[in-house]
Amino acid sequence: MIDRVWTTNEKFKKRSEQNIVARSSLPWNHSCGSKSFAATMSTKAEIPHFVDFFKESHWSKKKDDWLDHKCMEKHVELENLRTMCSQPDAIPMSQEEMSISVLGKKSGYLRGYGVGRKPSNTNTTSRENDGEMIILREELSSLKELNETQQNQLVRQQQQLEAQNEQIAIQQRTLEKFQAALLRCRLLSSDQCGDDSLEGC
Template identity: 30%
Template sequence: MKQKLKRIPKKVGTKIRSKVIATLLRMRHRAITCKNQILINNFFHDHFDLDYTRHEDVRTVVETMMTACRTHRNRMHAYFKKFPSKEAVLLKPHPDTTEEQWKELCDLFTSEAFMKQSEQNKKNRSKLTVNHAAGSRSFQRTRACMKNQESGNINPAELYKKNYTNKDGIWTSEGAREIYRQCDLEGKTYTEIEVYSEILGKKSGYVRGLGRAVKPPPSSTLTTQSSDLQHQLAKARDEIEAMRAAREKDLQEFAKKQAEMEATLRDHREEQRVEQERIRLEQEERMKREQEHMRVEHEERMQQEQERMRKEQERLRAEISKELEKKMSSVMEKKMSDMSKRLFSQFGGSKR
């Protein structure tokens, strides 16, 4: 397990240098924390034997990642500052980046927000009363190298001296020397963390000189605050539980009303279906009656027309018969007259 934990900074640094982009470099620690689960799952999943559902493990990887990210950004910025202008530096990207990544980094370094923050950081560094001489090596790394192999302990004063003196053993400032003197005295009575907290000052969640990996000792104020927070947390939990119960009740009432509305809607739909069926049957019955009435009227009209045509035919036959009789009578009379004349002429001429 210890070997795997020792591999975390190296692995994280490799990942950051190989996959880092300007968007990640722009992010603050708080922004990274808000998205830490996504970043960790994408970058470091299955690389370490850690439980990423635990806040401590997530914080360890995020803190290491942010340190590697800051180191990489500082290296890129130092390279950027060697050139006189943005146009010149764009022509020669850093060997560890692609052209696209380098362009994004140059845009970041020339942005108004970055330059403003850079100036503020310069002012803050100028106000430091002591400066360490450990370089890029973390205090925790120095602490691990100086630890007594037999007892596993380390003198806090010597650790402080190691970090705030140069290779020749010269102090970086008189302020650092004075803090070492206090540290040497206090180190005989207090623990390492207590000495650093008392002499270098306290900061919430952070021990000056030892980094974020070491938690500061609890204070009465913190204990009171913790008690208040626990009370507030319990109160908040009760309120949440009450809200959850009220919400559950509202959901049940809503479900009941919804069921009633659905039942009413079903009844209404059934009534509509029955009414539509009744109307359909009435329309069919009315259409049948109208069709029957039309059929009867049609048959009556047909019968009347046939009767009229029959009478007309009889009338025509009667007229034709009368005409034929008249013509035949006229023809017969004419023939009889002609025959009478011929007979008369024959018989009368012979008598003479």
């Protein structure tokens, strides 16, 4: 029956050929089978983080390994980016921005999430407030520069303080040497006076 559909239905044949070409052009496969990413995510109790979902959808449970070495490399990049963005002085990025930064941009399609990906509330707010995000990033960048300037000033002040302390220590040692020499002179003078008085007697 399938053979008859393949040979007689031109529409089916054309669509199959298009699917084969589209499948072969993918940089790597995923483990969701015929399900879309959106359908796979809809089975979750809560929407997973993009980085975690990328691993889940490109990991073979049967082989207990990545479906493709490239997937592992991309996931490492995503993890590094997520770690970097979690730092206190880092510029925040939405999950969509992480996807675009590491996996690239494609019109109408979010790589790693597919077409029609339903964003989290955080990401929706981020997109709605792009202007505020830009301002926030500029403020964070300015604060980071100010913090670095202040840190440099503190380092210079610390170095100056250490130099002053060293100078004080040198002066203290010099004073102690002077006082010791003065004491020896007084003792020698006292001894000489004692000897002179004995000779006079």
